[in-house]
Amino acid sequence: LSPKEVAEAYLKRVQALDPGLGAFLTLNERVLEEAERVDPGLPLAGLPVAVKDNIVTKGLRTTAGSRLLETFIPPYEATAIARLRALGALVLGKTNLDEFGMGSSTEHSAFFPTKNPFDPGRVPGGSSGGSAAAVAADLVPLALGSDTGGSVRQPAAFCGVYGLKPTYGRVSRYGLIAYASSLDQIGPLARSVRDLALLMDAMAGFDPLDATSLDLPPRFQEALAEPLSPLRLGVVREALSGNSPGVERALGEALEVFRTLGFGIKEVSWPTLPLALNAYYILAPAEASANLARYDGTLYGYRAEGEELWPVVEATRGRFGLEVKRRILVGTFVLSSGYYEAYYARAQAFRRRLRAEAKALFQEVDLLLLPTTPHPAFPLGGRPDPLAMYREDLYTVGASLAGLPALSFPAGFEGHLPVGLQLVAPWGQDERLLRVALAFE
Ligand code: GLN
Numbered sequence: 001l002s003p004k005e006v007a008e009a010y011l012k013r014v015q016a017l018d019p020g021l022g023a024f025l026t027l028n029e030r031v032l033e034e035a036e037r038v039d040p041g042l043p044l045a046g047l048p049v050a051v052k053d054n055i056v057t058k059g060l061r062t063t064a065g066s067r068l069l070e071t072f073i074p075p076y077e078a079t080a081i082a083r084l085r086a087l088g089a090l091v092l093g094k095t096n097l098d099e100f101g102m103g104s105s106t107e108h109s110a111f112f113p114t115k116n117p118f119d120p121g122r123v124p125g126g127s128s129g130g131s132a133a134a135v136a137a138d139l140v141p142l143a144l145g146s147d148t149g150g151s152v153r154q155p156a157a158f159c160g161v162y163g164l165k166p167t168y169g170r171v172s173r174y175g176l177i178a179y180a181s182s183l184d185q186i187g188p189l190a191r192s193v194r195d196l197a198l199l200m201d202a203m204a205g206f207d208p209l210d211a212t213s214l215d216l217p218p219r220f221q222e223a224l225a226e227p228l229s230p231l232r233l234g235v236v237r238e239a240l241s242g243n244s245p246g247v248e249r250a251l252g253e254a255l256e257v258f259r260t261l262g263f264g265i266k267e268v269s270w271p272t273l274p275l276a277l278n279a280y281y282i283l284a285p286a287e288a289s290a291n292l293a294r295y296d297g298t299l300y301g302y303r304a305e306g307e308e309l310w311p312v313v314e315a316t317r318g319r320f321g322l323e324v325k326r327r328i329l330v331g332t333f334v335l336s337s338g339y340y341e342a343y344y345a346r347a348q349a350f351r352r353r354l355r356a357e358a359k360a361l362f363q364e365v366d367l368l369l370l371p372t373t374p375h376p377a378f379p380l381g382g383r384p385d386p387l388a389m390y391r392e393d394l395y396t397v398g399a400s401l402a403g404l405p406a407l408s409f410p411a412g413f414e415g416h417l418p419v420g421l422q423l424v425a426p427w428g429q430d431e432r433l434l435r436v437a438l439a440f441e
Contacts, residue, residue, distance in 0.1 A: 003046025004035040007090055010048045014093065014139045022114045023124075023134040025053050026061045027093040034090055042088030044202060049084060050134045050143040052127075053094040054101055054177040055186060057081055064177045065097040065109040065127075067319040068295045068302045078175020079210065080144065080186050080203040087202050092140050095130030099321045100292065101148055101179040103127050104392040105383065106155075108323045113380060116158060118417055122377040125155030128189065132159040135189045142199055143189045148179050149280050150372075150396025152187040153408035157372035157420025160410045162437065163189045164196050165396075167428050168403035169214035171200075172207035180287035181212075183400050193409075193438040197221045200430070216428055223431035228439050230262035231432075234365035238273040239395050244375035246414020251371060254411050254421055254440065258369075261439055268361055268368070272354040273398045279354070280397040281390055282334050282347040289331025292324070326386065351401045358402045358424075367436060368424040370395050372408040376417035395422060405430040409437045 001009075011031065018024050028034075031048075038045050051057060054064040056074035058081075063069045081091065098108035106114045106129025114129045116122040117137040124133040128145025132155035135143045145152040147165035156163025164187045171186040178184060188199035197220035204218035235255065243251070255265055297303035297316030304315030320328070334343035361368065372395060383389040399406035404424050411421040425432045 003038045003040065003090065004032055006046045007031050007035040007048055007092070010092055010140055017137060017139060020115070020120070021117060021133055021137055021139070022112050023095055023130040023137070023139060024050070024093045025063060025065070025096050025111060025130065028060055028091050031090050031092055038088050038090065044084065044198070045088035047089045047142065048092040048140050049089050050092050050095050050131055050140040051081065052097055052131050052143070052145045054097055054146055055081060055144055056175040056177065057091055057094065060091065060094065062094065062177070065099040065111065066321070066324070067110045068316070070302060072301050076175065079172035079207045081175065083203045084199070089202070095128070095134055095143065097130055098127035099324050100177065100288070101127040101146055101151055102288070102323050102327055104150070104154060104389055106130060107380065108321055110321055115380070116377045118160065119377065122379055122417070123158065123382070125158035125377060127151040129155045131189050132156055132161060132163065135159070135161045135191060141190070142195055144199070145187055145189050146176055147185050147187045147400070148183045149284060149400045150393045152189060153372050153396050153406060153420070153422060154392065156189055156408040158377040158418065160418030160420070161189055161191055162193060162196050162410065163187060163408045164200070164430065164433065165399065165406045166200070166204065166430050167214065167216070167405040169212050170204045170216060170218070170430060172210040172213050174207055174209035178291040180284040181291065182287060183284060193434050193441055194224065197224055197434055214428070220431055220434055223435055224438055226435070228435050230264065231366040231436065232264045232266070232364070233258055234266060234268035234361060234368045236273065236368055236370040237267050237269045238271070239370035242374055243371055244414060246412065246417070246419050247371045247373070247375060250412035250419040250421060254369070257440055266365065268365060270357055270361060270368070270398065272350065272357055275350065276354055276398045276401055277390060277394060279347040279350040280393065280401060281330070282343050283351065283401070285327040285331035286335050286344055287331070289328045289335065292328055323386070354398065355402045358398070358404060362426040367432065370422050370424070372396065372420040372422040376414045376419055399424045403427065405433055407433040407437055409440060
């Protein structure tokens with residue numbers, strides 16, 4: 001097959017199936033031309049990739065799921081995209097998300113919700129719900145998402161695919177529209193571990209354009225070829241109760257498999273984990289309130305009608321969705337003088353403690369195992385209370401706050417709904433996650 005034939009086949013599938021799914025916000029109309037021009041000798045020649053719409057693509061509309069960027073055509077390319085394209089990959093289209101990545105269901109997209117391919121009455125998870133649904137429904141073999149507090153892992157779990165949140169800094173954030181900069185990471189979604197490795201090797205590695213970029217060259221495919229000696233696996237005690245029957249069963253079965261593989265298994269405690277949500281929902285909105293200050297209608301994106309500055313700024317920012325407004329208010333509040341010490345500074349101190357605890361845990365074990373989510377995909381409209389929506393991130397925000405790599409892998413079903421489990425590795429040991437997941441696959 002030529003790159004063009006592959007792209008055509010996937011485009012056809014998207015055109016036939018996406019109207020019922022809502023995974024894509026924009027299709028790349030130039031993809032067939034690009035496929036014709038691709039050098040067939042390149043390692044990723046003709047590989048179609050779907051890209052979460054908060055990752056900028058040169059010349060291709062990038063909305064971040066927001067009315068504020070509804071007509072934004074970026075004049076530059078995110079580093080991750082530039083690297084994929086340089087190896088011959090094709091951007092098939094841009095996928096739906098919660099506005100600016102703020103949500104756990106993709107229902108906060110300003111445009112439309114995405115449906116779960118396993119059940120059209122349920123959410124695909126979020127905020128990378130479009131990417132997860134597209135991969136699960138085979139509208140595309142691979143996709144990019146972003147993970148601030150779980151947005152790659154949770155939708156991967158809800159849609160029965162693999163999703164990796166790399167160590168903070170391993171994939172350049174240049175061109176990723178900022179939500180909470182100390183947490184944001186681009187990560188891949190795929191239907192196999194080897195496909196995750198392919199994307200990571202292509203896009204990870206040092207980038208001078210991102211000040212927090214790590215100089216840790218990716219060696220994912222190489223690592224997958226090495227034999228795996230049994231490791232010490234820690235099951236996180238704080239994530240063992242309150243899970244749905246299918247999640248409990250998947251966990252039990254996975255432990256059996258790891259035991260058979262010769263892994264040493266022990267229960268370990270990460271005491272701050274149950275409170276990680278509280279800190280996350282202070283720190284992430286705080287950073288968001290600063291990052292989103294730029295959408296005032298003066299530089300780019302949507303600008304309301306009018307002559308006078310403040311009314312224009314006000315009307316422009318009025319177009320943020322409800323959840324984004326809520327985060328800006330919370331973030332501004334926790335950073336305001338008088339409350340800064342009580343909220344923001346305490347959350348920062350908590351984050352340091354959580355990180356230290358995780359570090360100590362990795363003296364005892366090589367990897368942590370816990371569910372990705374306490375239950376499978378919930379119904380569309382099923383979390384009208386914002387706090388109930390925030391609680392969906394219970395098990396994912398720990399690795400985020402600690403900056404650690406974490407991977408969600410498909411581990412069974414509850415009825416017709418997929419269940420995902422999560423592996424967390426020490427800082428910089430992303431490759432280990434994939435090696436272990438491959439042994440499980
Ligand atoms: N659901 C979390 C939030 O709303 C995480 C989102 C994300 O990782 N982008 O902040």
